[in-house]
Amino acid sequence: xCTPSTASAEPGRGEGRSSRDQDASIRNRDHSARVLAxxxxxxxxxRPDEVLGRFLRALGVPAQQVPAALAERTTRYxxxxxxxxxxxxxxxxxxxxxxxxxxxxxxxxxTVTSRHRLPGLxxxxxxxxxxxxxxxxxxxxxxxxxxxDGRVAEQPDDARTLVELCAGLPLAVRVAGARLAARPERxxxxxxxxxAEEHDRLEALAIDGDHDVRAALDLSYRTLPxxxxxxxxxxxxxxxxxxxxxxxxxxxxxxxxxxxxxETLHDASLLFDAGEGRHRFHDLVRLHATAKAREDEPPQERxxxxxxxxDHYLASATRAEEIIEPQHRTMAPGRRRGG
Numbered sequence: 001x002c003t004p005s006t007a008s009a010e011p012g013r014g015e016g017r018s019s020r021d022q023d024a025s026i027r028n029r030d031h032s033a034r035v036l037a038x039x040x041x042x043x044x045x046x047r048p049d050e051v052l053g054r055f056l057r058a059l060g061v062p063a064q065q066v067p068a069a070l071a072e073r074t075t076r077y078x079x080x081x082x083x084x085x086x087x088x089x090x091x092x093x094x095x096x097x098x099x100x101x102x103x104x105x106x107x108x109x110x111t112v113t114s115r116h117r118l119p120g121l122x123x124x125x126x127x128x129x130x131x132x133x134x135x136x137x138x139x140x141x142x143x144x145x146x147x148x149d150g151r152v153a154e155q156p157d158d159a160r161t162l163v164e165l166c167a168g169l170p171l172a173v174r175v176a177g178a179r180l181a182a183r184p185e186r187x188x189x190x191x192x193x194x195x196a197e198e199h200d201r202l203e204a205l206a207i208d209g210d211h212d213v214r215a216a217l218d219l220s221y222r223t224l225p226x227x228x229x230x231x232x233x234x235x236x237x238x239x240x241x242x243x244x245x246x247x248x249x250x251x252x253x254x255x256x257x258x259x260x261x262x263e264t265l266h267d268a269s270l271l272f273d274a275g276e277g278r279h280r281f282h283d284l285v286r287l288h289a290t291a292k293a294r295e296d297e298p299p300q301e302r303x304x305x306x307x308x309x310x311d312h313y314l315a316s317a318t319r320a321e322e323i324i325e326p327q328h329r330t331m332a333p334g335r336r337r338g339g
Contacts, residue, residue, distance in 0.1 A: 001078060001103050004090075004110035005127045008117045008269055036104075037089040045094035048101040052077050055102070074101045083107040094223070096120030115220050117267045130269075133168025133282070136160065142170060146177030151188055158188035165195040166205070167283040172213050175205045202287055217288040220268050227256035228264040233297050234305040236289025241281045242274050250312040251305050 036055050052073040056066050059080050067073045082105030093099050093114045099121060103110055112121065122128050134142065140163055144152040152159040166172035176191050183190075194204040206212040224232060234251040235243065245262065252258045262279060265271040270289075274280035281289065293302055 001105065004088075004099070004103060004112045004121065005129060006112045006114065006118055006121050007129045007131060008114050036086055037091065045098055048098055049073060051102055056080070070101060077101075078103075078105040081105040081108055087111075089113075093118065096124070100124070115223075115269055117269065119267065134163075134170060134173070135168070136163060139163035139166065139168055139170075139173050142173045143177045146174050147181050149181075149184060151180070155188045158192055161192050162188055162195070165192065165201065169213065169282065169284055171211065171216060172205050172284060175207050175211050175213065178207050178211070198287055202284065202291065205284075213284060214288060214291075217285060220270060221288070221292060224268060224270075225256075225264065227254060228261045228268075229292075230254060230297075231256075231258070231261045232265055232270060232289050233293040234302075235281070236286060236291070236293045237302060237306050238309060241283060241286045243279060245277045245279070246316075247309055247312060248279070250308040253304075253308075 036058060049070040052070070053066050055077060056073065057063060059077075061076070061080070067076055084104070084107065086104055086108040088102070088104050088108060088110040090099055090102055090110065090112045093112050094116070096118050097120075099112055099118070112118070112126070117128070117130065118126075140152060140159055143159060143163055162176055163173055166176055176195070180186060180188060180191050191204075195201050202214040202217075206214065221229060221232065231248065231252050235248060238247060238251070245259070248262055249258050252261065262271065266273070266279075270285055271279045271281060297305070
């Protein structure tokens with residue numbers, strides 16, 4: 001069985017495009033390579049048996065000779081593909097269980113992309129790659145390529161501010177650039193103004209209904225189990241992109257262990273590590289979580305979650321004050337005034 005490489009990234013970071021570029025590079029080096037591709041379906045994750053049926057037919061198996069059972073299709077597929085020098089692209093995979101039957105026989109190249117980290121494939125021997133945000137210079141280059149005119153060179157300060165507001169997310173940079181490209185008479189500062197207000201930023205990063213940062217984040221949000229989605233929304237109420245595990249504990253109520261729910265958000269590429277016991281939202285993901293809190297959390301639940309977060313910080317500050325100045329204590333929930 002072929003061992004794949006797995007590229008994961010938060011929504012809009014471009015793991016699918018990166019894998020397609022990689023596969024094109026392989027084909028340019030080896031013109032005998034053929035490509036089998038699983039492209040995500042709008043209705044949801046494709047079933048492995050259906051995908052294998054398509055792959056087998058593409059490999060020359062007559063439709064009437066395609067086995068009915070998944071196990072038999074997998075065996076036939078691996079037998080047919082062994083040593084065939086195939087490039088297999090499995091784009092936007094949902095789970096490791098979906099991917100495993102689609103791995104070809106040895107002697108092939110397989111790239112898996114996903115919004116999720118798919119640690120199960122790493123256990124199987126996959127080589128994981130997590131795509132980071134674009135560096136500022138790379139984001140400026142992407143903006144210049146998208147505009148295809150001289151505005152980035154002519155307006156460098158505004159261009160740099162624009163890519164900062166896009167927070168290194170390739171989809172955001174491309175959408176902002178595409179909106180400007182459609183209006184060649186406009187200065188870059190007009191797009192900067194459109195993104196300046198946090199509440200409106202996600203709505204401004206959409207074009208033609210097909211390329212939409214919020215829609216990309218919505219797809220990941222909808223795959224979350226309800227307890228993880230609830231924690232995601234409540235963490236969106238936190239006044240800042242970075243927070244500790246204790247804040248998540250304060251925000252979380254209901255079913256599910258907080259640590260497990262945080263892992264679910266990390267695996268979905270909606271949170272990132274920010275040091276031991278600390279977590280971080282990408283700037284645009286935080287705006288999405290905040291918007292979901294406004295839309296999906298009842299006002300009284302939002303107020304309670306904010307109060308619990310504030311109480312946590314007040315209690316932490318009180319403990320610190322007791323250490324620094326024992327004779328001057330302020331009131332925190334559940335603590336007595338001293339001195």
